[in-house]
Amino acid sequence: MTTFGWYTDKVCEHYQNPRNVGQIEDADGTGVVGNPVCGDMMMITIKVEDGRIADIKFKTFGCGAAIATTSMVTELVKGKTLEEALQVTNKDVADALGGLPPIKVHCSLLAEEAIRAAIEDYRERQAGGGGT
Amino acid sequence: MEAAGWLRKLESRIAGVRSHAAWQLGRLGETGAVPALIRLLESDENEDVRLTAAWALGELGDVRAVPALEAAGERDASADVRSQAREALHRLTGEKGGE
Numbered sequence: 079m080t081t082f083g084w085y086t087d088k089v090c091e092h093y094q095n096p097r098n099v100g101q102i103e104d105a106d107g108t109g110v111v112g113n114p115v116c117g118d119m120m121m122i123t124i125k126v127e128d129g130r131i132a133d134i135k136f137k138t139f140g141c142g143a144a145i146a147t148t149s150m151v152t153e154l155v156k157g158k159t160l161e162e163a164l165q166v167t168n169k170d171v172a173d174a175l176g177g178l179p180p181i182k183v184h185c186s187l188l189a190e191e192a193i194r195a196a197i198e199d200y201r202e203r204q205a206g207g208g209g210t
Numbered sequence: 211m212e213a214a215g216w217l218r219k220l221e222s223r224i225a226g227v228r229s230h231a232a233w234q235l236g237r238l239g240e241t242g243a244v245p246a247l248i249r250l251l252e253s254d255e256n257e258d259v260r261l262t263a264a265w266a267l268g269e270l271g272d273v274r275a276v277p278a279l280e281a282a283g284e285r286d287a288s289a290d291v292r293s294q295a296r297e298a299l300h301r302l303t304g305e306k307g308g309e
Contacts, residue, residue, distance in 0.1 A: 112258070
């Protein structure tokens with residue numbers, strides 16, 4: 079595996095072999111956060127069964143750390159209940175990756191926001207408020 | 211999603227969702243979003259949201275945004291937001307702002 083300076087092996091591994099890449103076409107919830115003006119944009123789609131995240135996929139337009147953090151957050155929340163998934167923080171994501179350079183901590187924050195946005199969208203749809 | 215949906219997303223509790231919605235409204239040319247974008251530029255706690263609101267206001271080209279962009283270009287706590295606000299003001303008025 080190619081290593082990239084101050085990134086951990088785990089970050090490099092998730093960047094080069096990201097998990098759960100793609101988009102669920104009939105998703106129950108979609109979260110999109112960020113934009114090209116700020117740098118990174120992430121989309122997470124989820125399928126929810128019996129209150130658990132049965133399937134999850136992501137697309138990230140951004141740097142290697144943004145791809146690795148989104149990949150890791152999908153791994154951390156897959157199979158969890160929605161409440162459990164909402165407890166996953168950006169620090170959990172960064173810790174699971176063996177740490178992030180300080181300048182890339184915002185990537186883990188955006189990844190946390192992406193899953194929270196997908197769950198929020200799911201709940202809005204369930205409440206009949208429409209969705210993305 | 212239509213403009214009304216993105217306008218609702220500007221009220222999200224999640225900063226990344228607000229910044230994404232601001233970007234979409236700028237891309238769509240939704241001038242109905244100008245008052246809401248000005249509010250975000252003036253008072254959102256998140257730097258990325260203020261930065262994207264400034265960008266979107268520059269895209270929309272509505273002179274109602276000039277005072278807020280001038281103020282942000284001079285006084286926002288973030289250098290990135292100040293820079294983006296000045297750039298947006300330049301696009302909006304055609305006058306190049308200084309540091």
